[in-house]
Amino acid sequence: NAALAHYSPSNGSSRKLSVDEMYLSDTGGQYLDGTTDVTRTMHWGVPTPLQKEAYTRVLMGNIDLSRLIFPPNTAGRVVESFARRALWDVGLNYGHGTGHGIGNFLSVHEWPVGFQSNNVPLTAGMFTSIEPGYYRDGEFGIRIEDVALVVEAQTETGEEPFLTFEVVSLVPYDRNLIDISLLSQEQV
Numbered sequence: 001n002a003a004l005a006h007y008s009p010s011n012g013s014s015r016k017l018s019v020d021e022m023y024l025s026d027t028g029g030q031y032l033d034g035t036t037d038v039t040r041t042m043h044w045g046v047p048t049p050l051q052k053e054a055y056t057r058v059l060m061g062n063i064d065l066s067r068l069i070f071p072p073n074t075a076g077r078v079v080e081s082f083a084r085r086a087l088w089d090v091g092l093n094y095g096h097g098t099g100h101g102i103g104n105f106l107s108v109h110e111w112p113v114g115f116q117s118n119n120v121p122l123t124a125g126m127f128t129s130i131e132p133g134y135y136r137d138g139e140f141g142i143r144i145e146d147v148a149l150v151v152e153a154q155t156e157t158g159e160e161p162f163l164t165f166e167v168v169s170l171v172p173y174d175r176n177l178i179d180i181s182l183l184s185q186e187q188v
Helices: 049-067 080-086
Strands: 020-030 034-043 110-114 127-130 134-138 140-143 146-152 163-167
Touching: 020 140, 034 049, 034 140, 034 146, 049 080, 049 127, 049 134, 049 140, 049 146, 049 163, 110 127, 140 146
Parallel strands: none
Antiparallel strands: 020 034, 127 146, 134 140, 146 163
């Protein structure tokens, strides 16, 4: 049922798990030292070539946005396309936001941080999710979501403090779904 970007289970839509399908697990919790919101997609059997390529391209977008260095006061909507580029290169896309603010004992989806047009510029100290995805109606869904902290970047000139993301999620990716040949050396 993960082909629906924001699926909610019900008694009528429950299905048995199978090794022949992809699974999307969107998890999180609130703890004394922070809030988590992590999504991983996995396949316990043999993924199709399309599933592997789509997963790898979602991962590429996650990595590309996570590694981006950008000037201070940059709005999330300005850099959001870095998460979509690898998908756009082959005519794929996703129909949800690329990320949202992460609160602490407040809301997991905390406004005004994020990548939409009505969000505030990113500044050091903000927590946001980075969560590109891909969904094929009736077949499968992919989302890779990490929590990232906006931090100052180390740049060559060091003249002006630029920003980047420090991913704080420590949950592995499904190597069974990664096509290493699509990744650049920097992404690897």
